[in-house]
Amino acid sequence: MIPTITAFAQSPDRGRGLARDMAVRWALEEVGQPYEVRLLSFAALKEPAHRALQPFGQIPTYEEAALTLFESAAIVLRVAEQHPGLLPHSTDARAQAIAWMFAAKSTVEPPIVERSMALLLEADRPWHAERLTMLDERVRTRLDDLSRWLAYRDWLEEAFSAADVVMVTVLRRLGGSGFLEEQPTIASYVARGETRPAFKRAFEAQRAVFAAAEA
C-alpha cells in the first residue's frame, strides 16, 4: 500500500524545501517507503474535501489504507513507528526522541515562524525594526540552548532519528537569516542532515514540483 501525501501545487517557498511536506518526504525516503503526492492549490486547501483530512486547511496530510493523518511531525512519527531506522529500540530512548519532536515543533519552531511572519507581514510598519530585535532575541535564546545540547553530539539523541528529521527541517527555515552563520554548532548539525542521501532525494522531489509549476 503506497501512502499518499499532500503538498502545495505552488509552494510559497519556491522549492527551497521549507514547506511542511519536506519532513514527511524525508522520513519516507529514510525508510525507503515510496509515496504518491497529491498537489493542492491554495483554494483547494480551504475546501471541505481537504478540511475533512486537515481541519486547519494546511498541508501535508497522509493517507494510507483507512488511515488519514495530519501534522507533519505526527506523520513522521507514524512512518518511524511503522518502519525500522528512525526510532531507538528501547522504550525510554524512544520517548526521549519523541520529546525532541515536540520540542522542535512547540519550543524551537514558534519563534522562528513568528519572525518569518513579521518579515512577511509587518516589514512596512514603522515598528518593524524594534519588534524584529525582540523576535531575534527569542530565536537566539532557543538556538543558544539547542547549541549547548548539540555541542558534543552529532544528533539530538544517540543516533540519527525522526527527531532530527523534524528539528533539521524546522531549523532550515532560518536559512538566509544570518542565524546559522552565528551558530556554528547548529549550522553543522543542519548540514549533517542535509548531507544524508534521503534528505537529498526528498529535497529534489519537492523542488521538481516547484520547477514543473514554473515551467
Add this chain to the structure above:
Amino acid sequence: MIPTITAFAQSPDRGRGLARDMAVRWALEEVGQPYEVRLLSFAALKEPAHRALQPFGQIPTYEEAALTLFESAAIVLRVAEQHPGLLPHSTDARAQAIAWMFAAKSTVEPPIVERSMALLLEADRPWHAERLTMLDERVRTRLDDLSRWLAYRDWLEEAFSAADVVMVTVLRRLGGSGFLEEQPTIASYVARGETRPAFKRAFEAQRAVFAAAEA
C-alpha cells in the same frame, strides 16, 4: 516507582493551572498514577542541573527510574502509553490522537501564546493595538477551524484521550480573553474537560502549590 515532575515554585499564572505542569498532572490523575513534585525557583530553571534534564530551562520535566523526559505533551504521551485509558487501542486511531497532540502544541498553541506575550511584553508600545488586532485574527482562525471539527463531537477523537488533555490545557490559556465566550462549541469542550474529576484533582494540586507559596 513513583515518577517525579518539576513545576514552578511560584507560578506566574498565580495558581490558575496555566503552567505546563498542568497537562502532566492531569494525565497522571486520569490514569491514577501518584507522582511527586520538585518545585523550582526561576533561578534554578536556568542552572546546569536542571538544564541537563530540560535543555531549554523550562518546566515540566518527568523522571521515572532511568528515564528523564521533557516537553509536556511528550510526557503526557509517555503516561498514556504506559497506562490504559488515554489512547485508543487501534494503531490507526492512536496515530490520529497523537496528531491532535501535535496540532494542539504546534498549530493551536503558538498564536495563543504569541497573543499572551504581546499583552505581557508589548502593552506599552505604540504598535500594541494594531498588532493585537492581527493576533486576535490568527487566534480566531484556529478556533473557527477547531470549532468546526468539534461541532458534532464531544472529544477530538471518538473518546476522551491524551489529545484532549493537551488541547484543553492549551485552550484554557484563553480564559479571560473573551474568545471562549465567542466560541460556544469550544467553551463547552473546555468545560467538559474541566468537569472531569482527574482535572479537578490536578487543578487543586497545582493551586495548593501557589497558595502555599503565598502564605
